[in-house]
Amino acid sequence: MTPQKIAVVGLGGIGGVAAAALQLAGRHDVLACARRPLGTLGFHHPEGMAQVKLRCLTDPTEAAPVDWILLCTKAQDTAAAGAWLESLAGPGTRVAVLQNGLGHAERVRPFLGEAPVVPVIVYYNGERIAPGEVRLRHVPAPDVVVPDDAHGRDFAALFRGSLLSAQQAADFPVLAWRKLLLNIVANPLTALTRQRQRVLRRPDIRALGLALLEEAVAVGRAEGVALAPEEAASVWATLMTFPEEAGTSMYHDTMAGKSLEAEALTGYVVAAGERHAMPTPLNRAMLALLRAASDGNAQAAAARG
Ligand SMILES: NC(=O)c1ccc[n+]([C@@H]2O[C@H](COP(=O)([O-])OP(=O)(O)OC[C@H]3O[C@@H](n4cnc5c(N)ncnc54)[C@H](OP(=O)(O)O)[C@@H]3O)[C@@H](O)[C@H]2O)c1
Numbered sequence: 001m002t003p004q005k006i007a008v009v010g011l012g013g014i015g016g017v018a019a020a021a022l023q024l025a026g027r028h029d030v031l032a033c034a035r036r037p038l039g040t041l042g043f044h045h046p047e048g049m050a051q052v053k054l055r056c057l058t059d060p061t062e063a064a065p066v067d068w069i070l071l072c073t074k075a076q077d078t079a080a081a082g083a084w085l086e087s088l089a090g091p092g093t094r095v096a097v098l099q100n101g102l103g104h105a106e107r108v109r110p111f112l113g114e115a116p117v118v119p120v121i122v123y124y125n126g127e128r129i130a131p132g133e134v135r136l137r138h139v140p141a142p143d144v145v146v147p148d149d150a151h152g153r154d155f156a157a158l159f160r161g162s163l164l165s166a167q168q169a170a171d172f173p174v175l176a177w178r179k180l181l182l183n184i185v186a187n188p189l190t191a192l193t194r195q196r197q198r199v200l201r202r203p204d205i206r207a208l209g210l211a212l213l214e215e216a217v218a219v220g221r222a223e224g225v226a227l228a229p230e231e232a233a234s235v236w237a238t239l240m241t242f243p244e245e246a247g248t249s250m251y252h253d254t255m256a257g258k259s260l261e262a263e264a265l266t267g268y269v270v271a272a273g274e275r276h277a278m279p280t281p282l283n284r285a286m287l288a289l290l291r292a293a294s295d296g297n298a299q300a301a302a303a304r305g
């Protein structure tokens with residue numbers, strides 16, 4: 001593959017790790033697009049630590065079209081990052097969306113015209129441990145998974161020789177729904193109770209979680225995704241393998257008083273249910289609570305200035 005111009009938009013846990021891994025591999029021209037200047041990124045990874053020098057822009061009007069845009073903001077910040085997408089996309093640009101939830105292409109389409117969009121399932125754990133420092137933790141899975149098509153193949157090739165493994169999956173829709181299912185229980189239940197994943201061990205929360213999953217699995221099957229009848233129990237069993245003391249992204253955002261990734265997760269299930277005239281009362285209730293909590297956080301942040 002010839003060297004590609006790659007712009008990474010959003011240099012948090014996921015974007016910081018992706019930019020650092022690509023830059024360290026040294027095969028491509030990497031540009032960091034952030035809200036604050038960033039010179040060198042401290043990159044902690046399982047094999048050690050590296051200081052990675054990154055070219056950085058903070059003003060979208062200074063950006064020019066690139067071969068690849070890697071959008072790594074939270075899903076709810078997509079519109080705020082729209083000016084980056086508009087400046088960085090030209091004829092031939094492809095856009096990979098490294099965000100949780102579904103509906104990746106629909107979220108970015110208003111800013112991109114016809115540019116091909118690659119939805120990416122992110123499995124690795126990326127954490128911003130301090131300003132200008134990120135940590136990569138692998139999980140027992142490929143770090144990222146993409147669809148089994150030509151754009152997915154080219155995206156995966158970007159990471160060859162880097163510390164991140166990228167794989168294509170023929171059953172991408174099933175894997176994307178499975179990730180969504182994990183997220184629509186672990187995230188809301190920890191965020192709304194303001195407790196880490198230990199709360200999922202409570203019998204009453206387990207019953208609620210399984211009921212949320214049953215609703216969502218039925219919607220996923222109506223969408224034509226080959227989810228197994230025992231999918232809810234199997235997702236719950238996976239959740240029980242996660243450490244009790246682990247937080248979730250939405251838990252951490254709640255505790256930090258930030259807006260929540262509600263629409264791309266629970267909101268996606270509720271909207272898909274509506275498309276199929278399937279009631280999702282429990283997920284709808286969670287969505288109302290998440291929206292209220294998220295708006296409350298945004299209002300408090302605005303009041304603080
Ligand atoms: N972290 C994980 O381990 C993990 C695992 C799987 C999936 N995911 C998913 O990956 C996505 C990214 O998550 P994350 O954990 O990396 O989030 P994060 O740490 O909060 O990082 C998001 C970054 O986006 C930046 N941003 C927001 N609006 C922007 C804008 N208008 N222009 C430029 N940058 C902007 C933020 O900038 P500031 O620094 O200025 O706030 C922040 O650096 C989410 O969908 C998440 O659910 C995360």
